[in-house]
Amino acid sequence: MLHIARFKQVLIVLACLAGVIFTLPNFFYSRVEMHNDAAKDIENGITNAELEADLAQWPSWLPSDIVNLGLDLRGGAQLLAEVRVEDVYETTMDGMWPQVRDVLVAERDTIGAIRRQESAPGTLAIRVANEDGVARAVELVRGLASPVTSVTGAGQSSLTVSANGNLVTVELSEAQKTVSDELTVRQALEIIRNRIDAAGTREPSIQRTGDRRILIEVPGAKSAQELKGWIGTTAQLGFHEVISTTGDENAEPGVGNFLAPDVEREGVYYILSRTAVVSGDQLTDSQPTFDQNGRPAVDFRFNPGGARAFGAYTSNNIGRPFAIVLDDEVISAPTIQSAITGGSGIITGSFTVEETTNLAVLLRAGALPAGLDFLEERTVGPELGADSIRSGQIAAVVGFVAVMIFMGLSYGLFGWIANIALILNMAMIIGILSLLGATLTLPGIAGIVLTMGMAVDANVLVYERIREELKTAKGPARAIELGYERAMSAILDANITTIMTAAILWFVGSGPVRGFATTLGIGILTSVFTAIFVTRLFIVWWFQRRRPKTIEV
Amino acid sequence: MRLRLIPQETNFNFFKAARYTFGASVVAVIASIILFLVLGLNFGIDFRGGTTIRTDSTSEVSVADYRAAIDPLGLGDVVITEVFDPTFAADEHVAMIRIQAQEGQESISAEIVQQVEEALQQVDPSITFPSVESVGPKVSGELINTAIYAVLAAIVAIVIYIWARFEWQFAIGAVAALIHDVLLTIGLWSIFQLKFDLATIAALLTIVGYSINDTVVVFDRARENLIKYKKMPLIDVLNLSANETLSRTVMTSGTTLLALIALLVLGGDVIRGFVLAITWGIIVGTYSSIYVAKNIVLMLGVKRDWSKEKKPSGNQFMDIDA
Numbered sequence: 123m124l125h126i127a128r129f130k131q132v133l134i135v136l137a138c139l140a141g142v143i144f145t146l147p148n149f150f151y152s153r154v155e156m157h158n159d160a161a162k163d164i165e166n167g168i169t170n171a172e173l174e175a176d177l178a179q180w181p182s183w184l185p186s187d188i189v190n191l192g193l194d195l196r197g198g199a200q201l202l203a204e205v206r207v208e209d210v211y212e213t214t215m216d217g218m219w220p221q222v223r224d225v226l227v228a229e230r231d232t233i234g235a236i237r238r239q240e241s242a243p244g245t246l247a248i249r250v251a252n253e254d255g256v257a258r259a260v261e262l263v264r265g266l267a268s269p270v271t272s273v274t275g276a277g278q279s280s281l282t283v284s285a286n287g288n289l290v291t292v293e294l295s296e297a298q299k300t301v302s303d304e305l306t307v308r309q310a311l312e313i314i315r316n317r318i319d320a321a322g323t324r325e326p327s328i329q330r331t332g333d334r335r336i337l338i339e340v341p342g343a344k345s346a347q348e349l350k351g352w353i354g355t356t357a358q359l360g361f362h363e364v365i366s367t368t369g370d371e372n373a374e375p376g377v378g379n380f381l382a383p384d385v386e387r388e389g390v391y392y393i394l395s396r397t398a399v400v401s402g403d404q405l406t407d408s409q410p411t412f413d414q415n416g417r418p419a420v421d422f423r424f425n426p427g428g429a430r431a432f433g434a435y436t437s438n439n440i441g442r443p444f445a446i447v448l449d450d451e452v453i454s455a456p457t458i459q460s461a462i463t464g465g466s467g468i469i470t471g472s473f474t475v476e477e478t479t480n481l482a483v484l485l486r487a488g489a490l491p492a493g494l495d496f497l498e499e500r501t502v503g504p505e506l507g508a509d510s511i512r513s514g515q516i517a518a519v520v521g522f523v524a525v526m527i528f529m530g531l532s533y534g535l536f537g538w539i540a541n542i543a544l545i546l547n548m549a550m551i552i553g554i555l556s557l558l559g560a561t562l563t564l565p566g567i568a569g570i571v572l573t574m575g576m577a578v579d580a581n582v583l584v585y586e587r588i589r590e591e592l593k594t595a596k597g598p599a600r601a602i603e604l605g606y607e608r609a610m611s612a613i614l615d616a617n618i619t620t621i622m623t624a625a626i627l628w629f630v631g632s633g634p635v636r637g638f639a640t641t642l643g644i645g646i647l648t649s650v651f652t653a654i655f656v657t658r659l660f661i662v663w664w665f666q667r668r669r670p671k672t673i674e675v
Numbered sequence: 676m677r678l679r680l681i682p683q684e685t686n687f688n689f690f691k692a693a694r695y696t697f698g699a700s701v702v703a704v705i706a707s708i709i710l711f712l713v714l715g716l717n718f719g720i721d722f723r724g725g726t727t728i729r730t731d732s733t734s735e736v737s738v739a740d741y742r743a744a745i746d747p748l749g750l751g752d753v754v755i756t757e758v759f760d761p762t763f764a765a766d767e768h769v770a771m772i773r774i775q776a777q778e779g780q781e782s783i784s785a786e787i788v789q790q791v792e793e794a795l796q797q798v799d800p801s802i803t804f805p806s807v808e809s810v811g812p813k814v815s816g817e818l819i820n821t822a823i824y825a826v827l828a829a830i831v832a833i834v835i836y837i838w839a840r841f842e843w844q845f846a847i848g849a850v851a852a853l854i855h856d857v858l859l860t861i862g863l864w865s866i867f868q869l870k871f872d873l874a875t876i877a878a879l880l881t882i883v884g885y886s887i888n889d890t891v892v893v894f895d896r897a898r899e900n901l902i903k904y905k906k907m908p909l910i911d912v913l914n915l916s917a918n919e920t921l922s923r924t925v926m927t928s929g930t931t932l933l934a935l936i937a938l939l940v941l942g943g944d945v946i947r948g949f950v951l952a953i954t955w956g957i958i959v960g961t962y963s964s965i966y967v968a969k970n971i972v973l974m975l976g977v978k979r980d981w982s983k984e985k986k987p988s989g990n991q992f993m994d995i996d997a
Binding site for chain 2: 194202204345346347350495496497498499500501502503505506509510513514516517518520521522524525528529531532533534564565567568571572574575576578579582583586589590608611612615616617618619620622623624626627630631634635638639642674
């Protein structure tokens with residue numbers, strides 16, 4: 123006879139109940155959202171009457187997880203950035219030059235005079251006067267290398283040193299490059315996160331994709347442009363020695379120097395020493411402020427090492443200009459009036475208040491270790507998102523009602539039982555999405571609507587089978603039992619294949635496509651559950667109460 | 676009174692017109708391939724790189740005026756299409772502007788987007804830009820590869836599963852039906868030059884999953900009937916199985932189509948292409964599970980009699996007697 127163990131009945135009912143309860147907050151989306159925001163602030167120690175009122179919008183003992191709306195539904199911006207990891211090879215090699223020079227100069231007797239030559243970015247080329255000394259020079263430079271500190275590269279040297287004639291070329295070894303790339307991307311990720319957080323947006327998603335890419339999604343950002351502004355350029359700040367000024371943008375800066383334009387005065391260029399006196403990573407703090415003339419400015423503070431270097435340089439170069447360089451542009455080039463030993467100062471330029479705020483944030487968050495290339499950017503306005511949600515909801519409701527009527531007409535009572543299971547199925551999908559914190563996208567809504575059509579498939583299979591069994595089986599109870607039993611293999615085969623495609627979609631897709639895969643996958647799992655267990659439970663209940671002699675499916 | 680789309684008992688001979696249905700499928704597949712080779716696909720920016728700007732205005736869209744405003748910027752290939760949708764408000768006029776990827780630029784230039792927006796605002800001050808999307812050529816190339824791998828991976832995974840669960844003839848039949856559905860979808864997209872983008876790939880994969888779903892149900896029943904009616908010729912077993920599962924096939928496709936049509940009409944233009952692809956796929960998929968997959972199985976034949984020991988025919992039990 124039809125029978126389901128008591129504990130199974132309880133489990134099934136509990137699962138359905140959980141689905142409904144976890145779906146509930148989504149019907150009060152904005153209230154729950156305000157509640158959650160307020161709860162977060164209060165947890166962080168901020169409290170005021172307004173926040174308390176927001177918190178009271180939703181009872182705290184109820185679940186407060188809501189479906190996370192994707193950018194295409196909420197509006198916002200997305201950027202895919204690639205980190206130019208090669209930038210770091212260049213700075214590393216430039217940074218090594220003084221060290222290399224010192225060890226070589228110490229053995230001038232055997233090596234002869236040395237000169238740095240122009241070379242490809244990320245390499246260091248040194249011409250050695252005495253060709254017999256090349257071997258010794260290579261040996262000396264190799265001595266500067268350190269073992270690579272990664273699992274795969276362990277034991278390998280960090281530098282590759284080669285010689286050709288009297289030219290010694292130094293560059294990072296492949297193993298060291300891998301280590302450096304990994305660090306660079308991780309650092310860039312951290313800094314981008316800091317900067318986006320400083321801009322005060324809600325729930326940004328910043329994640330690494332692939333080896334050197336970073337995907338940034340910020341709901342509520344007005345445009346990808348705005349996002350780029352927050353992330354900024356590299357914000358590489360440095361204080362450089364000024365060699366000379368020129369009006370020629372094609373001037374030859376000479377080895378070890380570089381040419382940088384003045385931001386304010388068009389046509390003015392500075393030739394600067396590449397090695398910075400003090401660099402941005404020695405900054406400990408920066409704040410927007412005003413200079414003595416009341417113009418917006420940025421105030422900064424160095425760490426002890428930076429303060430010492432800055433103090434020494436300024437006291438030795440009084441009366442000479444030095445340049446404050448941000449991302450290869452000279453923000454200002456004041457003349458040193460007196461030794462600055464306190465480790466702090468201000469940067470002035472023709473800034474607006476907003477610009478100084480931005481600059482201060484950028485400097486405080488630290489420089490990006492390398493430049494970024496933006497490979498992909500998408501902006502969706504909040505209006506379009508709201509329209510999409512509305513259309514999606516209407517379509518879902520209409521589709522839902524149409525499927526229910528169709529099922530009711532086709533299978534009568536059994537059809538309505540399937541419909542109740544369908545409603546519970548929807549509740550479970552949304553409940554699970556909320557719990558997982560998965561993102562609902564526009565194709566995700568399509569996935570839910572598609573699931574509605576496919577969800578009843580399992581029931582259709584069972585019901586059609588019951589109809590067939592009714593023709594031959596002994597009594598309705600046996601037919602129902604056989605119907606569920608015999609339809610099972612088809613249900614499993616059909617759903618496992620669909621789950622496989624959903625999984626593939628999820629792995630290869632990103633953004634909206636992944637959203638579709640998520641709802642499709644969850645929908646299949648829940649629909650198998652509701653179609654097999656829930657409808658069976660209802661039918662068993664109905665059957666035990668009525669004990670019908672015949673049934674019509 | 677019950678709604679019955681399909682009579683309780685049916686006795687169609689699905690193979691009677693096999694020569695025509697299968698022939699039509701072969702012709703359609705070949706035509707799709709030719710269309711694809713000749714016309715190509717109208718790749719969206721996901722696969723081609725470039726920028727699309729959606730415009731929204733309270734006054735009528737004038738494609739000619741928009742074009743006149745944008746052309747002087749010298750951006751190369753610019754496609755402007757007006758979008759119509761029943762869900763739009765009366766004073767809502769939407770257009771999509773697609774600009775090709777600019778030579779020698781990986782990252783998308785903000786200035787170009789701004790120039791276009793400013794030029795259009797000159798034409799129509801009420802215009803707004805609800806969405807702007809740019810994909811660089813580097814990413815778009817990778818996206819094409821990923822998409823191809825994804826569709827292939829899905830097909831291979833399904834074939835392996837079917838092969839493990841059924842006999843190899845069924846796996847071949849299933850995969851033929853799948854490829855049939857995928858190619859016909861590509862053909863339709865090619866002939867109408869519908870936008871082919873990542874969402875279309877998602878739709879293709881869904882079709883692959885759904886089509887197999889239908890096919891598997893028929894196969895499952897055929898497997899059952901092969902055991903039940905040991906002496907019945909294969910052609911009759913397949914026919915019987917298709918007839919027995921026909922009302923289910925029609926019901927399921929029916930409910931799914933109901934939901935999809937609601938989405939197609941009311942879901943807004945943003946996902947229309949995506950929904951259209953799935954809808955088409957469901958129709959083709961239902962057809963192919965009835966008329967393509969079984970034909971292949973019939974052609975390949977299935978070993979029926981397990982009592983007499985014969986040389987292995989490459990089915991799942993072939994190694995057991997070793």
